[in-house]
Amino acid sequence: MAVRAGLVGKTKARGLAAGGVTSKSLATKGGKVSRQGTSTAMRASAPAGVQTRSKARLSREAAGVGMGGRRPAGAKVRASSQADSGTEKILTVPTILTLARVAAIPFVVLAYTREGPTNVAICTTLYVLACFTDWLDGYIARRTGTGTKFGAFLDPVGDKLMVTVILILVTYSAPPEGLCAQFPALVPFSAGVIICREVAMSALREWAASSGPEVRSAVAVNNLGKWKTALQMSSLGFLLACKEGCGGNAVLTALSYAGPVFLLVSALMATYSFLVYFKGIWKFMVNP
Numbered sequence: 001m002a003v004r005a006g007l008v009g010k011t012k013a014r015g016l017a018a019g020g021v022t023s024k025s026l027a028t029k030g031g032k033v034s035r036q037g038t039s040t041a042m043r044a045s046a047p048a049g050v051q052t053r054s055k056a057r058l059s060r061e062a063a064g065v066g067m068g069g070r071r072p073a074g075a076k077v078r079a080s081s082q083a084d085s086g087t088e089k090i091l092t093v094p095t096i097l098t099l100a101r102v103a104a105i106p107f108v109v110l111a112y113t114r115e116g117p118t119n120v121a122i123c124t125t126l127y128v129l130a131c132f133t134d135w136l137d138g139y140i141a142r143r144t145g146t147g148t149k150f151g152a153f154l155d156p157v158g159d160k161l162m163v164t165v166i167l168i169l170v171t172y173s174a175p176p177e178g179l180c181a182q183f184p185a186l187v188p189f190s191a192g193v194i195i196c197r198e199v200a201m202s203a204l205r206e207w208a209a210s211s212g213p214e215v216r217s218a219v220a221v222n223n224l225g226k227w228k229t230a231l232q233m234s235s236l237g238f239l240l241a242c243k244e245g246c247g248g249n250a251v252l253t254a255l256s257y258a259g260p261v262f263l264l265v266s267a268l269m270a271t272y273s274f275l276v277y278f279k280g281i282w283k284f285m286v287n288p
Helices: 002-045 048-063 073-086 093-103 105-112 117-144 149-172 186-209 213-218 223-241 250-286
Strands: none
Touching: 093 105, 093 117, 093 149, 105 117, 105 149, 117 149, 117 223, 149 186, 149 223, 186 213, 186 250, 213 250, 223 250
């Protein structure tokens, strides 16, 4: 009997101990649940800025960005691939306008080499539209942010191609009236100065591009170059319009005098602007 009583006592003690462990486990789980509920309540009652930072941290973790703001190597490769794929589109609206300006050059030449007022009108209209697109593509690129590296390269190339071709045309067949008739060497002289300046300026910018950012900044386009370009394009349009004479038209007669004068002034401005650029870059040429 005594042995049985002892066994019963041990069994009860073990039951009480197990009950204590179970109670402790329940208390622990209850504490966790209570702490989770308290944490949820604190987050809900936290200010908007704290909640935003928490969401941002969760977003970074989901994107694979650590607390230090570093992205794993695989994520960097994916971001680089996305950036590269985003720059593949080069046929934006400004670039298409520039390409259209270049494509119009053969048609301008074809119209200029044919006789008749209709061809003169076609040639002049195409040239005026080309000059307008020169302004329009830059305006659209700035307003919409659709400028590309290819467009930045092609735009000045298209301008120089158009201007050079027109200079050759008006030198080959200058207007038969106005100032060109009185001074036949005026247009060829101005055209030669402008073309030589463009060739020398291209070589100067090419050298500056290989000599560092400080040298490149010395040959950046300035306001003098913009005024020179405006005068140059205006003078060529005037000369195209007078290709077959004035026919007694007062406007064409005025253009036949203004065209050669504007072209000469633009040639002088081109020479002066080249000297300004060369002076700014000379110190980089003579210093080691």
